[in-house]
Amino acid sequence: MTETVLVTGGAGYIGSHTTLALLQAGHDVLVLDNLCNGSPEALRRVARVAGRAPRFIEGDVRDAALLARVFAEHPVTAVMHFAGLKAVGESVREPLRYYDNNVAGSLALCQAMQSAGVHRFVFSSSATVYGEHAPIPYSEATPVGRPTNPYGRSKLMVEDLLADLAQSDPRWRIAVLRYFNPVGAHESGLIGEDPSGIPNNLLPYITQVAVGKLRELAVFGGDYPTPDGTGVRDYIHVVDLADGHLKALHALGQHTGWNVWNLGTGQGYSVLQMVRAFEDASGRRLPYRIAPRRAGDIAQYWSDPAKAQRELGWHARRGLPEMMRDAWRWQQANPQGYASS
Ligand code: NAD
Ligand code: WQD
Numbered sequence: 001m002t003e004t005v006l007v008t009g010g011a012g013y014i015g016s017h018t019t020l021a022l023l024q025a026g027h028d029v030l031v032l033d034n035l036c037n038g039s040p041e042a043l044r045r046v047a048r049v050a051g052r053a054p055r056f057i058e059g060d061v062r063d064a065a066l067l068a069r070v071f072a073e074h075p076v077t078a079v080m081h082f083a084g085l086k087a088v089g090e091s092v093r094e095p096l097r098y099y100d101n102n103v104a105g106s107l108a109l110c111q112a113m114q115s116a117g118v119h120r121f122v123f124s125s126s127a128t129v130y131g132e133h134a135p136i137p138y139s140e141a142t143p144v145g146r147p148t149n150p151y152g153r154s155k156l157m158v159e160d161l162l163a164d165l166a167q168s169d170p171r172w173r174i175a176v177l178r179y180f181n182p183v184g185a186h187e188s189g190l191i192g193e194d195p196s197g198i199p200n201n202l203l204p205y206i207t208q209v210a211v212g213k214l215r216e217l218a219v220f221g222g223d224y225p226t227p228d229g230t231g232v233r234d235y236i237h238v239v240d241l242a243d244g245h246l247k248a249l250h251a252l253g254q255h256t257g258w259n260v261w262n263l264g265t266g267q268g269y270s271v272l273q274m275v276r277a278f279e280d281a282s283g284r285r286l287p288y289r290i291a292p293r294r295a296g297d298i299a300q301y302w303s304d305p306a307k308a309q310r311e312l313g314w315h316a317r318r319g320l321p322e323m324m325r326d327a328w329r330w331q332q333a334n335p336q337g338y339a340s341s
Helices: 013-024 040-050 064-073 088-093 095-116 150-168 202-210 238-251 271-282 306-312 320-333
Strands: 004-008 028-033 055-058 078-081 120-126 173-179 181-183 217-220 235-237 257-263 288-291
Touching: 004 013, 013 028, 013 040, 013 078, 013 238, 028 064, 064 095, 078 095, 078 238, 088 095, 088 150, 095 120, 095 150, 120 150, 120 238, 150 173, 150 257, 173 238, 181 202, 181 238, 202 217, 202 271, 202 320, 217 271, 235 238, 235 320, 238 257, 238 306, 257 306, 271 320
Parallel strands: 004 028, 004 078, 028 055, 078 120, 120 173, 173 257, 181 235, 217 288
Antiparallel strands: none
8 A cells, every 4th residue: 555654854864764765665755854953965865766756844843833734735644753853962961952852743743643633653762761771682571761861761751652642542553663773874875874063873983983084983981791891782774774664664554552663683793893894894994992981871782673573574684794884885975974965
């Protein structure tokens, strides 16, 4: 069945890759993005790869009048909600901005959907909701913990809001997707991650060191209780993640109410393994030094992805070599991100 999907935050990193996957699967896409951290160039490139364009509406998910208009004017059948702020450190400094954008934004969107009679919803959550003390690997049966920062708590609040909504009205079909660590780029090298300023996340930091924009990688902590002392995470290729969204959307045909799926590979890699894998893929040596631990970091975690495999028929296909190759291709072709074009 062809859907008309409203993709909030579709001009951002994960939203642009998912918009492309939706178009390639034959769906129609309406992107709503206020461009606070996204780029219209990303959507032009998505159109180039897909051979057809998503419709773009510049605006904010907290704008109730705009949302009412969007639902009135377009035959939206489902919503994928990526729009939000995601910088953990910034959320500690500006909690109100994060709760407003992430929680009030999701609330406004759900209200507009309810009024419009649209009840199929896919939400970008995060493994951060498992908190600090969950046993590894994290499965969906693992109780959520207390996230260590306002960003993480905003995700948990929205998960709870959605669970209450699903309880209140059986028409809702909700997929809460808990992402592990999304990395990489589309293999065309045309779309990828374009962080503003100095990257917070590991892989964009590595690729910016490799192109000479940054001097060296600071490895945050060399004394964790992990095999090589550095932090371990479950990195997932963004194209696999995008495919997981498509599978989740389709699965909402059989799954009513509130559903949660982890999107990860089930495999943890350390920071130093990431450095080596990048060096292998790029043929460059990466300067790094061991630095103090970063406040709030957890030593290690990775996903149990079995539920998504079982219920969505989804698993991550791309390994570390593909993640590194594609991140590097994107960075080399676009040293200034979308501003290069
Ligand atoms: P991103 O910043 O690249 O994309 C988010 C997009 O939303 C941007 O284009 C931004 O302009 C837009 N946006 C933000 N607030 C908006 C608003 N109020 N109204 C309209 N548009 C708005 O981030 P991303 O990495 O693509 O993340 C997408 C989603 O996935 C976010 O909700 C994020 O919290 C979640 N997530 C990301 C990661 C990650 O590591 N990237 C991990 C887990 C979950
Ligand atoms: C990965 C590993 C660092 C940078 C964050 C959010 C999480 C989710 C994904 C949105 C860790 C180490 C990093 C650097 C380093 N986001 N590192 N030097 O912290 O696992 O997750 O992004 O939902 O909520 O917390 O990702 O890429 O920042 O770090 O050594 O310059 O790399 O310590 O072990 P993280 P990350």
